[in-house]
Amino acid sequence: MDGSIYFNKITKGAKDLIKAEQSGKPMPASFDFANSQICAWCKQSIEPPKKPLRCSACKAPIYCSAKCVKRDWKTPAVPNAVTHKVLCTDNKRHMQRLPEVQAVLKSFPWGRLESDGTFSSEIARGRFDVLGGSGYGFWSHRGGPIPHQLHGDGAFQIDNVSHSAQFIQTMLRAFDHLDGSDLLQTRHLTDEEGWKLPRELIPFRDITQDARRPMLVTQFQGGVVDWDKNSVFPDGYRWRNLPKMSPAALLMDFPMSVYQMLVHCLEITSPNAGSEIKPVNLDIYFLGVEVELNFLPLFSEIALLLPYHNLRLTLFGPGVRKFLNEAKKHPSSIAAKSRASGNPIFSYTAPPKCGSSTINIHLSGNTTWFPNPHTVPNAIVACNAGLASYPEWVPIICATLVLGIPFATTEYCEQSAEAQRNFFPMLICGSRSQKIELNPFYRPGQRVFPMYRLPNLVNGFTLVGGDYDHPCPGY
Known part of the structure; x- marks a missing residue:
């Protein structure tokens, strides 16, 4: 993957989104910039047309099946992890903030909620032509799937999926900054x-x-x-x-x-x-x-x-x-x-x-x-x-x-x-x-x-x- 191609693609998507918003027509599904969803217990990707399940009490974690819902309630997803049974009450309290933080985002003209509730800051920056690595002034950043520098030679995680240092180094070169x-x-x-x-x-x-x-x-x-x-x-x-x-x-x-x-x-x-x-x-x-x-x-x-x-x-x-x-x-x-x-x-x-x-x-x-x-x-x-x-x-x-x-x-x-x-x-x-x-x-x-x-x-x-x-x- 080439970093400039990645950034240019996102910027084009942002510009096309502006045109779609200005048209006054219903927004096509292609302008949903939501990310893939992953099961909180088995860590498998949940791809359409399959719909994710959520905890009925707190609405916070996402699951691929009822089986994973039950497993996560009592069984740690990884050794020494806390079960959802322990976290659920606190999660429910934390989720009460969600309407507030979504309202703040929507108060900005460039603020946009995707179908999964997330916000693409890269799309927002693409609207203003300030998305990229070196040469973008204060906006310059590594970006892409590797937003932080890698320190050390061990494995690294992207979206909670472990990758080797060799893979990360390849991505770092692609998004060099x-x-x-x-x-x-x-x-x-x-x-x-x-x-x-x-x-x-x-x-x-x-x-x-x-x-x-x-x-x-x-x-x-x-x-x-x-x-x-x-x-x-x-x-x-x-x-x-x-x-x-x-x-x-x-x-x-x-x-x-x-x-x-x-x-x-x-x-x-x-x-x-x-x-x-x-x-x-x-x-x-x-x-x-x-x-x-x-x-x-x-x-x-x-x-x-x-x-x-x-x-x-x-x-x-x-x-x-x-x-x-x-x-x-x-x-x-x-x-x-x-x-x-x-x-x-x-x-x-x-x-x-x-x-x-x-x-x-x-x-x-x-x-x-x-x-x-x-x-x-x-x-x-x-x-x-x-x-x-x-x-x-x-x-x-x-x-x-x-x-x-x-x-x-x-x-x-x-x-x-x-x-x-x-x-x-x-x-x-x-x-x-x-x-x-x-x-x-x-x-x-x-x-x-x-x-x-x-x-x-x-x-x-x-x-x-x-x-x-x-x-x-x-x-």
């Missing part, structure tokens, strides 16, 4: 170069170019609390006064989620915390970074939302280290010069009318943050971390507790966030409950998850580290 590749140039992309959208759809960081200039955020009535303060009348992203036609929410969920974690989850600062006389200084570590390298300038939004702050954001992750190794081959690049001088790779200062805040972004050559009592940040955040899925999170979680560092992350599913919260006491010998909330700045639209209909959203739920009674042994 280095996260952060635009940072190998000699200057940062401008807003227009990065967004590749009509001017009226761009949330400019250079607000002198923006007729809808944001004001001092403390003067914004109601504050910035979600994509649109009044979702009943979705006439724009109110803080930026952007029309809902803008697909900005498909990228801005990352910087806005960091803002949400700092202000509303961890409560380490607020838009009112600083003043012109006494600005607030914050040192934030951002862990597990990959795709964020493609749109670092978008994190300038945090400086606009937090007047009179000096923010230092240090990025960690295997993706960061891989990028920095590549940057050594480009000595005149932004990244190489930043690395050699120790200066930020990206800096932004908000205009005086917006509070004059600064944000300086640094890249760390360490794969992850190593606990060091002498370099304790004000907070640690991560996006879509999968805490219980990667062993490298264990010492990090323990260290945040011992050193008293506020820690928060976003997760795709409420179910997985609760499972990880339950896993924490196993790591640190007893805990108090951590707070889990729906993140108001999640990326609109249900992710593809072929076995369940639970709300599954990029940056969907926030999970806040709690206070623990008994620290991890050895710390």
Whole structure:
């Protein structure tokens, strides 16, 4: 499979969809971009004309037969897995959010539910000609069936089907893209170069170019609390006064989620915390970074939302280290010069009318943050971390507790966030409950998850580290 052919095919489908919508005629079945559905118990694909079955109580899992429904109720699908009998009550509670998250998606003109309840963000991006790998500005991404970088040589799963490392490497070559590749140039992309959208759809960081200039955020009535303060009348992203036609929410969920974690989850600062006389200084570590390298300038939004702050954001992750190794081959690049001088790779200062805040972004050559009592940040955040899925999170979680560092992350599913919260006491010998909330700045639209209909959203739920009674042994 060739990546450019794949992206071009999706973009053509999106353009054809626009024509079909404008025709006013009934939508042909060929414009259903639903994905194949997989049985939650036997993991076999459920192909038409066969219709999937669902749990009659919670409506969450999908099955190919009544036999698999009964098996999943009492028998783990894989060793040590939890049975559906245990999960069903919680699933029913989680499914109550589905109408809410679907309504948010449908408030956007490009928001569309497929027949399986999912949302194709690739089709949405194809509408605006911003779908592809390298060369698409802030939208550049690996994409296709391999959205994340592969770290290590073991097997990998796509749609819960295990594949060999050789297969994955073949797919990686087809969809080759280095996260952060635009940072190998000699200057940062401008807003227009990065967004590749009509001017009226761009949330400019250079607000002198923006007729809808944001004001001092403390003067914004109601504050910035979600994509649109009044979702009943979705006439724009109110803080930026952007029309809902803008697909900005498909990228801005990352910087806005960091803002949400700092202000509303961890409560380490607020838009009112600083003043012109006494600005607030914050040192934030951002862990597990990959795709964020493609749109670092978008994190300038945090400086606009937090007047009179000096923010230092240090990025960690295997993706960061891989990028920095590549940057050594480009000595005149932004990244190489930043690395050699120790200066930020990206800096932004908000205009005086917006509070004059600064944000300086640094890249760390360490794969992850190593606990060091002498370099304790004000907070640690991560996006879509999968805490219980990667062993490298264990010492990090323990260290945040011992050193008293506020820690928060976003997760795709409420179910997985609760499972990880339950896993924490196993790591640190007893805990108090951590707070889990729906993140108001999640990326609109249900992710593809072929076995369940639970709300599954990029940056969907926030999970806040709690206070623990008994620290991890050895710390």
